[in-house]
Amino acid sequence: MRLYEFQAKQIFAANGIPVPEGAIASSPDEATAAASKIGKSVALKAQVLAGSRGKAGGVRFADTPATAFDISQAMFGTSIDGLGVRQLLVEEKLAISRELYLGFAMDRSRQCPVAIFCPTGGMEIEEIARTAPDQVVVCPIDSSNGFYAYHAIGMLARGGLRQKQLTTVAGLAAKLYRVYRDLDAELVEINPLAVCESSEIVAADGRIAIDDNALSRQKDLPKNVMPGTPLETEAQEAGLTYVELDGDICVLANGAGLTLATMDLISACGGRPANFIEVGGGAYVKARRALQIALAHEGLKALFVNVFGAFARTDVIADGFTTALAELKPSLPIVVCIRGTEEEAARELVRQRLGIISHTEMEEAAREVVARAYAS
Amino acid sequence: MRLYEFQAKQIFAANGIPVPEGAIASSPDEATAAASKIGKSVALKAQVLAGSRGKAGGVRFADTPATAFDISQAMFGTSIDGLGVRQLLVEEKLAISRELYLGFAMDRSRQCPVAIFCPTGGMEIEEIARTAPDQVVVCPIDSSNGFYAYHAIGMLARGGLRQKQLTTVAGLAAKLYRVYRDLDAELVEINPLAVCESSEIVAADGRIAIDDNALSRQKDLPKNVMPGTPLETEAQEAGLTYVELDGDICVLANGAGLTLATMDLISACGGRPANFIEVGGGAYVKARRALQIALAHEGLKALFVNVFGAFARTDVIADGFTTALAELKPSLPIVVCIRGTEEEAARELVRQRLGIISHTEMEEAAREVVARAYAS
Amino acid sequence: MFARKNDRVLVQGVTGKEGMYWLERMLQYGTNVVAGVTPGKGGDTALGVPVYDTVQAAVERGGVDVSVQFVPPLLAKEATFEAIEAGIKRIIVLADGVPVHDSMLMLAKARHQGAHILGPNCPGVVVPGETMVGILPCWLPHVFKPGTVGVVSRSGSLGTAICYQVVKAGFGQSEVIGIGGDPVVGTTTLDALRFYARDEKTRAVVMVGELGGTMEEDAAAFVPELGKPVIALIAGRMAPQGKRMGHAGAIIQGDRGSARSKIELLEASGAAVARTPDEVGVLLRRAMVG
């Protein structure tokens, strides 16, 4: 789950990491009041969970409260990457002399957290990482040991910082690591970490993403709904992983790996998958809800159910989706393929409840569903 | 710094360790109100930082709010171990079927924290530890690893707990360890940990002592003044270590070890030391305050200043105490002994400001101060 | 790699519903389960297997080679710490939903103590005809059959489906290692390849991967020195790219991580990459029979 910039900055501030003076505004009046309170030129920053806000006009500046009113009025109601702008972060405009990049993430190859520093931050950071990778310092962290200021000193000195800047940023980095660890974050990023003309060092932007697996123990965090289509949002609220695609064959399989392989198979057979929906783990009981959402996708031409029971029993899964289909009664061709634990019982359920003979070979089944989908 | 029982219990409750329902009362009216709110028989527990409260009548029981008024009125204003009873903890009276002992402390021999469990807790715990040490389970902890529920399970199973009691107490022990660690405690103790007739397990009493060296980073803790004589309290508030004894020769030395040895030496020479006051570390600048307090002790017959400059410079120390003595002008025999770093400069200061020739041999000096103290 | 016929197996969380179900399956398959652990149930037995309060007590009773855990995801870290501290060197973490910081801690601690972790979020391991430790349907004869093909899979259901293809193609498995689908896992595809390189019984390797992470890229570099044919299936060719983790993701991972990147590197390294599950069988026959 991602946090909004203003939420990330509240967390930074609570952990001793300096952020610009600012306030969140939901209306032009609130934006004006915030600008007045700050009493100098302000930045108005759209709060959306999108990547490239700056380039999309999501950050604008105002020198007076009156212009803040006008500009914020123009910003509210626009959208960035398809996401409506409902909140603005109104912040003092910084006089920045240098932009740094500082972040913590996990390195899937090294199987450990890494600290990342680049002496040139800002919007071009990925370009720098590509063209001048030597500039970026990546420092693996032993989780069982932690990341202290002295680790940061070593990393930042390699990145070229010296003297007071070195020790100040090292202190911030140690604090940022604690945020990363204590909040079960997958990612915390300050970009840019702004060295101001006053030589103060301030988190000018902030990004935090929390590990979904840890949300149940991170009780103090806000509950953000991640951006998505209306059906994706519905699925998210129901606790399901659902991604809408622009195809027309609805795919229901068990487990993420088999679901991905089934979509590939449909494509290889000339079909167009309409969705990714995972019903692995304990989600079989949610089959009804999952199918209801998946089948609500417009323009579907067929439904493909592909089950391979490994540690999950196929009869339990079949009970779930046949019950749901008997209730939802979609007027679509349905092709079912079943293999694995208790497969005979599962096939019998499908035959009884849906009047369908299940396939046992998924490739054969995939060819049939594609043929029937585009038959008319 | 020790915490009061009610403070310890607030911390326990905030960390998920069950405590009896209760409230703190500073007057009979408040005690009555608390008893009414609890609505059953209550215990009235004097809140003093003394050891053996139970045996000194510091815990009494009341079946009704009216008796709670009478009993609390009788308790307020009494004193236990010389400490006035100003606050009572009014708590539901527990129906206890079994008393356990659970604690965390440091083991100075093993140089690590230890968990301690005894299946027979209560007031006789020290007696049990002496007469039946096999009953007490002491479990050394690797600080860099921590203490988890599974460690507790192992310890408690050795102590004879089984089934639900085993897992419940293990969960509490893991929480209590976190309190011990996160609060920089030297000691946390639940005695008794009460198994109630309802089979609930509740911290019936609690003791927490915080490492004084860590108080500056434990910002959320109350600031308790430790019990002592009026002069000891004054010293505590000034940040000095001062213990009053019943002798009559005031001793000022540098460093705890030399101070203790000087007191022994005075005794060996037939004198009676009046105090232990440490002016080690950065406390030389506090020499004036230290001497002011030490000299306020009644019935002093002499002052002995014994300085051995190791890493501390004797001229700096001498500057401190000669300035103070020149100001305080005590009408006592004063004997000074100085050795170590910059000793010539120090002796010269003493000669100039106090008109005293300093000794260089402490035993000779001690004999002189004893002789002069009891000369008349 | 993770289990052999006579390995002494411990089941943590044995008395729960899942633990009991799979204990029965493992015992039926001949797995040498010597002990179980459930705090508070010390002294009981589960299907004849003695139950202890702690892993330490179970280990003291006579030694444990492998531990497998049926515990909720938020308790996996402690269960793993417990097993590592008790000196167990191979630990299988099945739980799905373990916070990644917990996983990283588990792995760091295992590294320090010389222990090996399989998972989290993995189905365990089968050596067909010998032993099964985990939650794999080892008893299905058209899926698991003794043979010479080493299988390594990030996905439980897809991996099992591919095992079925191996058998349908006329072969059996020397070992099936489910390494798990989490971003951070204790045993990687590369670790499994290294094992199969040394394993005399194994004549070819089937690698089941999917988009995300760089495990297949890391493994591709080893394919030439493996010295045995590798057939790979990478799921997620048609899937939308997974979420990017901020700039950090781009910095650490660069252009790697897509199914395309994995397939290109694997093919360049000499592996045969199947487009569909059926094709795995075709490519395997080609590699084994010629």
Add this chain to the structure above:
Amino acid sequence: MFARKNDRVLVQGVTGKEGMYWLERMLQYGTNVVAGVTPGKGGDTALGVPVYDTVQAAVERGGVDVSVQFVPPLLAKEATFEAIEAGIKRIIVLADGVPVHDSMLMLAKARHQGAHILGPNCPGVVVPGETMVGILPCWLPHVFKPGTVGVVSRSGSLGTAICYQVVKAGFGQSEVIGIGGDPVVGTTTLDALRFYARDEKTRAVVMVGELGGTMEEDAAAFVPELGKPVIALIAGRMAPQGKRMGHAGAIIQGDRGSARSKIELLEASGAAVARTPDEVGVLLRRAMVG
């Protein structure tokens, strides 16, 4: 034990007021200080000694045998972690006021990595005529003099006062080890005795202890196998008993910890216990000259 003439010494926190004062004293005494560390001052020099931003950088520059720290007590833990991680095996922690949980963590980590800590809250070590690492007035000729008496002290000022007695009695020291006055220290009296047992230069040991803890009791058990005379002074005979740590203190420590308990056990073990500082010289002469 903690320092020898040619040991390469690192000073952490070198550019502070205390660090510079004692760096000068050490250099004057001939201590082989090869580097200093102060974050943010990398590239500077201090009295000709190169300064680095991190211990790692200082170690990479050419090796360090001993580190000594001039850092505030709340930063001692991190400074020690840094030294341990950089591979330094002997670390002297001078800071007074280190929280005991920090000390216990430092010691646990040192044990895991095979490093040795002297302190915290200690004055360091002198090998008279050879080297001084710490904050001891090694330059005073009537206090520190080369010889054959090994001194171990929990107290800085009293230990130095006793060194004066050793010299006054006509002897010198093979080494003076200030182990520190904190409840938990990395090097104990017993550790020092074990060192002096092996040290050929040392012919007798003077032990300066005080009430509290059980270090002297633990060391007493070793006196018979030490094979060299031990003269002890235990301060605090007349002092009030220190604070008791709840029931736990009584459970862990039992009746040990008082000056009386220490003196009784030491005398029973064959050590000569002095009642006053002067008597240390008397007993030492008796032991050495007979």
